Amino acid sequence: MNWLSDNVNALALLGAAVILILTVGVVGKYFKDIKEGKSEGKLKDENWDGIGEYKNNSPIGWSLAFMGTIIWGFWYWFVGYPLNAYSQIGEYNEEVAAHTARFESKWANPTQEDLMGMGEGVFLVQCSPCHGIDATGIEGKAGDLTKWGHKQGVIDTIKNGSKGLGFPMGEMPGGLVQDDAEIDAVAEYVASGLKGEGKGAEVFATYCASCHGPDGKGMGGMAPDLTQYGTHAFVSEVLKRGKIGGHIGTMPSFKGRLTPVQEKAVGIYILSLGE
Structure with missing residues (x-):
């Protein structure tokens, strides 16, 4: 790129040249006046060891250059x-x-x-420093990703809750379902794609449908869409939103840091770890 062809840069050079010319001219004038004994202005009353100071006004050239620089600065940054x-x-x-x-x-x-190769590469660079190379969470310091998309992941979420995803409905508290048999049934129901009827569907309707909707789709984005659980789209949603949990701290949002194909790849790879 020829930076001299840029109008802003050219104008900046012109301004610098004007300031330099004014400075040289003013300095030259004052040196000449000093040599010829033509110093102007009145001395101040104070002096130090016989050395006084003139009450000279600012040179017009310097004052114009100073004001011009301020005006140029505002124009440069805002326009x-x-x-x-x-x-x-x-x-x-x-x-x-x-x-x-x-x-x-x-x-x-x-x-x-x-996709598996790409997902593994992204995981090792972006995820393994916190979750460990085997994705088990480094002995509880971060989330165990081998459970994501599987029944055990649902059980853990029911017991411990889910924080930091930022859905309008709010965070899911832990312990909403207390009975172990009911927890196992609804976890199986969610992990299987919310299909079929029976105890799992009944527990879901009682405890989960109020936030996730009767169909589990999240009521138009108010809560997580549980029909995506177990798919790479589920992992992509978490990657975009970030998450709170674990001793290491908050998982940041990866929105804009990964391309759609990278999100899909890392989702497929992570879900494969628990198989």
């Missing part, structure tokens, strides 16, 4: 720079967008093997 100028951040964003487009084009139709 010129945001709209017209080159920036390293803008260039970086363009490069990231171009790379993302190439990446998505390359992996537009990945095989199951491709």
Whole structure:
């Protein structure tokens, strides 16, 4: 890029040149006046060892340069720079967008093997530092991801609750269902895709439907869609929202940090760990 072709940069150079010329001119004038004994102004009453100070006003050139710099600064930051100028951040964003487009084009139709390999790579870089290489949560310090998407994961959520997903309905408290047989039945019902009838469906209607809806779809985004449980879409939703839990702290949101195919890949890989 020829940065001199940018109007903002060109104007900045012009302003710098004007300030330099004014400074050289003013300094030259004062040196000349000093040499010729033409110092102007009145001395202040105070002096130090016979050395006094003149009550000179600010040089007009410097004053104009100072005011011009302030006006230029406001224009540059609020008008010129945001709209017209080159920036390293803008260039970086363009490069990231171009790379993302190439990446998505390359992996537009990945095989199951491709997704598993990609998911493992993302997991090892982004997830394993907290959840461990085996995804078991480093002895309880973080969530055990081998349970995600499976019956045991539902049981843990019923007993301990779920925090930090940010749904409008609020956080799910633990202990809503106390009876172990009922917990096992409703966990089986949710893990199987909310299919069939029986004790699990009855417990779900009693304790869960008020937030997740009778169909389990989350009442239009008010609560998690339990029909996605056990699918990569379920993992992607958690990745986008983040989560609170574990001694390590809050799991950040990965929204915008992973492409859709990467989210799908890491979801498929994580769900495979508990099989």
